[in-house]
Amino acid sequence: MTIWWLILVIVFILFNGFISVWIVLHLSSTKSTKNNQSYDEESINGSVDHIFDDDFREELRNRGRLHFEKIITENAMFLQQDLQLTTSQLNEYLKNEITLKLKDEFKKYEDSISDAKQLAVESIQRTNDAIEEQRKTLNAEVKKEIESEKSLLIDRFEKNMAKIINHYVLLAIGNQIDLNDQLDYILADLETNKQAMIEDITNGS
């Protein structure tokens, strides 16, 4: 839209320039035609030739030429001023438009960057959440597994504790246990189970 306006302004300026040139040329032509008619009438009439001799005509031509040059110069100056003004306005306009466009583009760019950043942050957040979730799950599973293993070990230890302690006692003091030292305990055990042994021996085969 702005380019079309620019072209229209330029065309308008050029059109004004052509119109000014055409007017100047037309006025000059009209004056020349009128002068020819006067000369023809004078020649026809033959009475006023002495007034408009060659020097006078030359003088008129010079005056007309100067006047034309003056007009041309003035119009050229006006045209130059208009062109400078237009160029200045055009520069200002272009500057504003480009600035606006750049601002708009930068805004879009910033928005895009912001959106991308937001997406990245959300993605990282989701990843972090997933990792945290997995960590919690893994932690719970590991904890559960450790508890299970611990429970299993404790169960095994409790089931086999008598064997373990007996084995340990044997390793530690097995060679130092004297049967004579155990005699009192053995006799006490025999005394405790004496009746059962007597019954078994008595009622056996």
Place this chain on the structure above:
Amino acid sequence: MAHKSDDAISSEKMALPLSIISPMDIARVSRELEAYSEYYHQLELRKNKHSDIKQPKISQLLDNLIELNMLDLTDQNDRDNLRSFIEDIKTSAPVIHASFSVDPSVSFLEKIISYLRKEINQRLLLTIGLQPNIGAGLLLRTQNKYFDFSLKDRLFDASNDLIKLIKETN
């Protein structure tokens, strides 16, 4: 070695010395008695004349048995009573099998057999086994029953108390 035959006791009243512990000892004594009987039988056949027949050696087991029961092996009657007693022991004496963690000494076995014969049966015999994994105590097996007096069994019985103590400590 020789005792007065008048003091001899009948086979029903005879007792086993503490040195005779297992059926193997009984078998050994029985073999020695047979050798002695054969020796005196040979002497009898040769009219008590000196000959080149050697008198069998008497082991400590047989010597203890004779002394305890005040027997005279030169007397046929005593020999017969002793043979009868040994046969009776072979056929009817209760046998208990005991396992220990280490090989027990003779004196220890004598204390055990002394108690068993005093409290359970006078003619009781004991066979000895070895179970190093029991730690301490003994395993006793009668004809129909099994008694575990080992440290392992005590620990097993006390495992709940041990677990409780461990948990309290933690």
